[in-house]
Amino acid sequence: MRKRFLISSLIILLCAFVPWSFVSAANANTANDEQQEIxxxxxxxxxxxxxxxxxxxDWAPRSLTILNNGRQxxxxxxxxxxxxxDTKLFDALIIKVMDGNxxxxxxxxxxxxxxxxxxxAGEQEVLDMTVxxxxxxxxExxxxxxxxxxxVTAEGEEDQQDVISVGSNVGNGYGNGAILPDTATSIFTLFLIGTILLSVGGVILCIKKVQSLKSQRI
Known part of the structure; x- marks a missing residue:
């Protein structure tokens, strides 16, 4: 009697375990199938x-990591x-992209x-970008x-594609009436003033020299 009970219990356990094994294997196969080619x-x-x-x-450095999670x-x-x-600021900003050095x-x-x-497949690449x-x-x-x-558009064999995007926004926060610093140079104005002063000094020097020569003659 005891022996029959043990055998029956073993059969019940096997019947419960085998379906779960098939379910686990099926889930594993489904996970593998869900991995995309690209x-x-x-x-x-x-x-x-x-x-x-x-x-x-100002400048703003960022890093963009690109990962290949597909099979190919x-x-x-x-x-x-x-x-x-409005593209005014967009047209004026500068961006620099580095891949390592x-x-x-x-x-x-x-x-x-x-x-x-x-x-x-399975690799990644980091692009360093600075605006x-x-x-x-x-x-203005x-x-x-x-x-x-x-x-970013990825292309594999047989024209297979995957496309993904990342957004960005950059602004000048002086929207409350504050004035940006005056970054214009005045070098040409200074150069003109310097030239005028140099010319006036030269004229004065010539006049004094002429007067000195006249005094010596007298």
Missing amino acids: DIQLSPNNYLFQVPNMKPG DFTYAVELQNTIE KELYSGNLPSFNLPASNLA YFPEHLGN FQGLAAEFVLT
Whole structure:
């Protein structure tokens, strides 16, 4: 009797365990199937630049990590696009992109252009980006803002693609009537004044020399 009870208990345990094994295996296969052939991820994935109060001469460094979470190696390209109607500040800002010690781009936002790059499956790449607010910009940029997105497109075999974007906004926070510092140079005015003073001094020196010669003759 006891032996039958043990055998029955063992059969019940096996019947309960075997279905769970199939379910676990099925879930594992489903997880593997869900991994995409081409899968690109960004970090940060929401906003890269959020700088509301930049002033002439300021700069803001950020790092963008690009990850290949798919099965395939891919080639990716990065585009930068303005997202608001007023482009005055957008046109004036400067961005510099570095891959380690290698400079990939340095110039204004509208002309942004990066070479395509390859990224192996499971690997990642970090791009160091710095936005500069040129120090010569004057009061006409008071209270302005620039908003743009960086769109990264990954392409694999057979024209497979994955696209992801990260936003950015940069502004000059002097919207309360404050005046930006006057960064214009007055070197040409100083040069003109110096030239005039030098000329006047030369004339006075010549007059004194002539008067001295006349005195000696007398």
